[in-house]
Amino acid sequence: MSSEDPQPAPASPTLEDVARVAGVSRATVSRVINGIRNVDPEIQEKVRQAVATTGYVPNRAARSLVTRRTGSIALVVSGAGGEGGAEDPFPSRVFGDPFFGRVASGVLGFLRPRGMHPVLMLAETAEAREQVISYLRQGNADGALLVSTHPADPMPKLLVDAGAPAVLFARPSRPTPISYVDLAHRTGGALAADHLVSLGRRRVATITGPLALPAGQDRMAGFQEAMARHGHPYVPVVEGNFTHDSGEASMQRLLAEHPDVDGVFVANDLMAQGALVALREGGRRIPEDVAVIGFDDSSVALACRPQLTTVRQPMEDMAAEMARLLLAHIEEPDRRATSVIFEPVLVVRQSA
Amino acid sequence: MSSEDPQPAPASPTLEDVARVAGVSRATVSRVINGIRNVDPEIQEKVRQAVATTGYVPNRAARSLVTRRTGSIALVVSGAGGEGGAEDPFPSRVFGDPFFGRVASGVLGFLRPRGMHPVLMLAETAEAREQVISYLRQGNADGALLVSTHPADPMPKLLVDAGAPAVLFARPSRPTPISYVDLAHRTGGALAADHLVSLGRRRVATITGPLALPAGQDRMAGFQEAMARHGHPYVPVVEGNFTHDSGEASMQRLLAEHPDVDGVFVANDLMAQGALVALREGGRRIPEDVAVIGFDDSSVALACRPQLTTVRQPMEDMAAEMARLLLAHIEEPDRRATSVIFEPVLVVRQSA
DNA sequence: TTGAAAGCGCTAACAG
């Protein structure tokens, strides 16, 4: 009541301490803490008191050791590539992409209420990939969520071989027995085509993503097929790589080769932003002269002038679904690989 | 040599297994694995062999339990706010900001070679903040890196009170005995002023960040002071909030109130991008009619047309320094709080 | 230089 005894080491209290204070056994305290029934309500109350007065928090390492669960999952962003130069801009590039933010946000939203946490990892070199696998094998994380940025990414196979629970964002380029969440990219492309046609555009073209990527292929194919259905079997195509600059360059090429183009479907918003720049420099008014449709509905769609009409990918929902699937795989290790496909929707703004 | 015996459960090998194969004790294997000297080279070799043949990887939970180290650190992005609506866009917003990507990238670059990993956490509500503290107390992470987005953020104090090793990005608004890494914002503002003056601009204005934030204050003050030194004691000011939209709106106001403005210093690139839009709509040519200088040198600076002249903040280096400081605090718990201030540099492009 | 043994803090049978 007067002075504090100098505690030599305020080592955090353990189950043992709580048990002593509550006058019960460690096991009982453990039961109360883990919400296992079959504990006398009165004793439960006494334990809760003791927890409060001691300021007890369970030690996760000790718990993990026996439960073989960590409550963490790895959130892996992978590329391909063997070595990667000393000054590889890969990390900045990928985390800087608004894409990643939405994935992180969706994952966190699902994981957090469940007391789980994502550990950020990069897997862009062979060494980094080994590190991820080893991390999982050490039991640092219960499973992995993988966002792959390269068609030749060896990571999916490595995860399968390691027997680690895992879920991919997007279908792997090579068939792999692994769960994934994806978007109906073809439908997205078709949505864009239908809208351009309904706007009366007839001389349309498309700037695609990397065609080695299923998403790149499918957005283009969906667009072409729908245009064909509308009686336009031939659509000029320029392949981009999803960056702002490639969008600008591709649009310049398109303009040079097809100066009369009146509508463009661009496979992501970042490239569409670049395309807008090229169009303006080419003296085109948007959407009067050329209508532009992007893809993703990322934050840049709103930053564009005019604001981008775009095919929305519900990234947060997709990411949450990935987390949900992963937890299911963790609960039930022999679960079969599943895929969940989301439907895109067209968001009409000012560019088309 | 012919067929594989069906292993009932290929439970991962333990130290015990390796010891048996190598014909030594657990303790010796442990020593070899942890690189402790005083082990006979021959035995070392034998152990290494055994590790290889068994495919052993140390179990981190077991190790943590005794070492009291996890090899993880929390990377916390915090706001303020008590509750946060059901559909709080905070997570998307913050992770979508190119800012966050660069921090993550810098942190990862430093941590990875040291075998440590960041766990992503959000702390935007009272509940979430408690979760972070509890996470640290449970020994899930050895310390925390905090990126605060709000001047009234209670997180710094909570961390100090919890006695957790922690390092902040940016000086806390309220004096707090905690280490942080920051930028010489005043110098940055001065750099912008000097450049505008050297360009012959005399009717300059500034769009600031939130003035409740030290960074917002300091960038403005540095700019004003330098302008005063150049003989321009009065500079029109409009306060923005670091978003694209607020940049656009602020510029519109500036244009209405000071139609003859010929130079603007905008406190971040995102707002500068918005300002560019407003200027173009106002019929101004950039940089001929109005020179614009941004701040950060984020990816949007390059996406702007014309490309933004901007004050570069070496985010990746700053983030790496945060990680370095944090590890120092973890190694040496009684270490005094330190601050490290980085110098900004002006990156001249086309907008000024 | 090496081994034996004692835990780290917790959960999970198994009795009672």
Added chain:
DNA sequence: CTGTTAGCGCTTTCAA
């Protein structure tokens, strides 16, 4: 419904 008893896999004195 509660307590006793084994460990989980590792590091780390302490002896030898």
